Amino acid sequence: xxxxxxxxxxxxxxxxxxxxxxxxxxxxxxxxxxxxxxxxxxxxxxxxxxxxxxxxxxxxxxxxxxxxxxxxxxxxxxxxxxxxxxxxxxxxxxxxxxxxxxxxxxxxxxxxxxxxxxxxxxxxxxxxxxxxxxxxxxxxxxxxxxxxxxxxxxxxxxxxxxxxxxxxxxxxxxxxxxxxxxxxxxxxxxxxxxxxxxxxxxxxxxxxxxxxxxxxxxxxxxxxxxxxxxxxxxxxxxxxxxxxxxxxxxxxxxxxxxxxxxxxxxxxxxxxxxxxxxxxxxxxxxxxxxxxxxxxxxxxxxxxxxxxxxxxxxxxxxxxxxxxxxxxxxxxxxxxxxxxxxxxxxxxxxxxxxxxxxxxxxxxxxxxxxxxxxxxxxxxxxxxxxxxxxxxxxxxxxxxxxxxxxxxxxxxxxxxxxxxxxxxxxxxxxxxxxxxxxxxxxxxxxxxxxxxxxxxxxxxxxxxxxxxxxxxxxxxxxxxxxxxxxx
Numbered sequence: 001x002x003x004x005x006x007x008x009x010x011x012x013x014x015x016x017x018x019x020x021x022x023x024x025x026x027x028x029x030x031x032x033x034x035x036x037x038x039x040x041x042x043x044x045x046x047x048x049x050x051x052x053x054x055x056x057x058x059x060x061x062x063x064x065x066x067x068x069x070x071x072x073x074x075x076x077x078x079x080x081x082x083x084x085x086x087x088x089x090x091x092x093x094x095x096x097x098x099x100x101x102x103x104x105x106x107x108x109x110x111x112x113x114x115x116x117x118x119x120x121x122x123x124x125x126x127x128x129x130x131x132x133x134x135x136x137x138x139x140x141x142x143x144x145x146x147x148x149x150x151x152x153x154x155x156x157x158x159x160x161x162x163x164x165x166x167x168x169x170x171x172x173x174x175x176x177x178x179x180x181x182x183x184x185x186x187x188x189x190x191x192x193x194x195x196x197x198x199x200x201x202x203x204x205x206x207x208x209x210x211x212x213x214x215x216x217x218x219x220x221x222x223x224x225x226x227x228x229x230x231x232x233x234x235x236x237x238x239x240x241x242x243x244x245x246x247x248x249x250x251x252x253x254x255x256x257x258x259x260x261x262x263x264x265x266x267x268x269x270x271x272x273x274x275x276x277x278x279x280x281x282x283x284x285x286x287x288x289x290x291x292x293x294x295x296x297x298x299x300x301x302x303x304x305x306x307x308x309x310x311x312x313x314x315x316x317x318x319x320x321x322x323x324x325x326x327x328x329x330x331x332x333x334x335x336x337x338x339x340x341x342x343x344x345x346x347x348x349x350x351x352x353x354x355x356x357x358x359x360x361x362x363x364x365x366x367x368x369x370x371x372x373x374x375x376x377x378x379x380x381x382x383x384x385x386x387x388x389x390x391x392x393x394x395x396x397x398x399x400x401x402x403x404x405x406x407x408x409x410x411x412x413x414x415x416x417x418x419x420x421x422x423x424x425x426x427x428x429x430x431x432x433x434x435x436x437x438x439x440x441x442x443x444x445x446x447x448x449x450x451x452x453x454x455x456x457x458x459x460x461x462x463x464x465x466x467x468x469x470x471x472x473x474x475x476x477x478x479x480x481x482x483x484x485x486x487x
Contacts, residue, residue, distance in 0.1 A: 012039060020235060023083070026085045029074055032067075033070035033071045037087060037131075038064070041087075043176070051154040051163070051485075053156075053163070053172035055169070056099055057132035058099065058132055083126040083181075086127065086181070088181075089170075089173065089179055090119070090183055093139075094117040095214065096116060096133065098113075101133070102133075103140070104136045104139065105139055105149065105348070106348040107339055107349060109149055117213065118211055118213040122242055134169030135147070136168070138350050142166065143189060143408070144407060145194070152404055152405075157450055158448065159404070161401035162402050162403070162406070164397070165194055166194075167190045167195075167202065171195050181228065181239045185226045186204040188427055188431065189396070189397070189424050189426075192437060193439075193452075196397055196439050196450060197397065197450055199450040199483075201231065201232060201235075201473075202228075203233075203437070203469075204430065205240065205244065207434030208434075209254050209460075209462055210226045212224065213249055221334075223328065223432075232473065233265065237261045237262070237265060238262055240261045241259055244261065254460065260463055265471075267468075273390050274307065274309070274390070275309060275389035275393070276310050279291055280317055285415040286399070286412065286413065289400075289445065290399065293442060294453060297443050301393070308393075311389060311392065313429075319374055323370075323371040323378070329363060331360075333361055336349075336353060339353075340353070340354050352420045378433060382433050390458075391457055391468050394456070396427075396453055397451070401449050401450070409423045426454075435457060436456070436462040438466060440452060440472055453472075
């Protein structure tokens with residue numbers, strides 16, 4: 001891709017506009033879609049070579065033609081939606097018609113879908129223009145964004161550190177103003193960990209809020225979901241209003257009008273009760289210094305009138321971890337088993353994927369049944385906590401962003417990690433219960449590395465969870481923080 005280097009310097013400020021203001025400016029024709037595209041292509045050309053967040057970038061000439069078409073539509077009084085003229089780069093796990101979807105794997109290096117994933121289809125319908133894809137680890141496995149197709153994505157605040165994952169490319173692109181908003185997906189914190197590590201917002205919606213299509217299975221795959229990422233909570237909520245909505249092809253999807261998420265997030269939280277889960281009573285290993293920073297950020301809940309108390313679910317947490325391993329391995333072995341079964345393809349994928357699949361092949365039905373019962377019991381335990389608290393809060397990661405060249409942390413504070421993803425155990429609880437979770441920025445470490453919090457809401461209370469995240473954001477002002485790479 002030849003990036004736009006001759007754009008009018010006056011368009012440089014366009015990428016600094018928040019997405020809400022940008023959408024209004026485009027609709028009012030104060031800024032043309034061509035100017036928006038030129039500004040974002042210039043920003044991509046300036047910063048993407050340093051961090052490798054966006055991949056499969058499309059030709060500049062074709063993108064500018066599409067931007068001109070969006071301008072022509074506005075001139076005729078036709079506005080497609082809130083994303084009209086927005087440059088977008090769907091996560092490379094989501095199918096994009098006419099644009100490669102590699103899932104970060106050499107086994108899919110030549111895959112160009114004929115149809116869009118539903119989340120992409122809805123974005124295009126709302127006026128988005130796809131400039132490329134955001135980088136992801138192979139098949140989204142692991143919370144460090146690297147693969148053998150496109151390489152490593154680097155942290156927006158320190159390029160020597162990991163961007164997190166698996167929506168690492170999306171988070172970095174947002175933090176560095178290469179996209180106004182972004183989509184992502186989340187099984188094991190993939191909308192939460194990278195958002196925290198790049199000081200942006202990620203929102204994991206309730207199970208069924210954003211239907212995942214096309215899909216080989218819409219009944220048993222109940223761990224992963226797609227959702228929005230943005231520079232602020234209000235922008236994430238607006239993007240969710242585009243992504244969400246019932247689809248009959250996913251019978252378990254939520255039949256609630258998604259336009260609600262476009263409404264005001266203002267709400268008085270005086271008297272609201274926050275349960276601080278912390279490191280789950282010492283169960284979770286955390287890097288020294290991280291937990292105190294998260295606890296310092298809790299003062300912003302108190303500033304908006306909330307009470308914050310320590311909380312602990314009445315549930316054996318090792319049982320929860322065994323439940324997680326079984327269900328995840330069952331799903332991954334179903335999705336990727338054919339690849340690992342092929343000697344030719346198996347040699348092209350990373351060992352962590354092979355391990356997940358092989359473990360899944362060994363699972364007897366009785367183990368899966370026990371896992372689903374444990375998941376049910378866990379949900380009941382959380383419901384008991386929500387009888388005492390309005391929201392639950394815990395760290396978004398157990399470590400600070402680590403060295404980018406490290407695949408994954410082998411130990412934390414002297415405690416060995418017995419799997420490649422044990423260091424992200426902090427995110428599995430909300431996933432297993434299908435709850436809405438907002439990942440919001442927290443304090444910076446002494447080295448200037450971002451941290452973050454997860455704000456967990458009750459079942460299907462996505463709007464209320466976004467309201468609480470918005471109130472926290474207004475009190476903390478952490479989303480106003482800028483990467484040093486922006487100058």
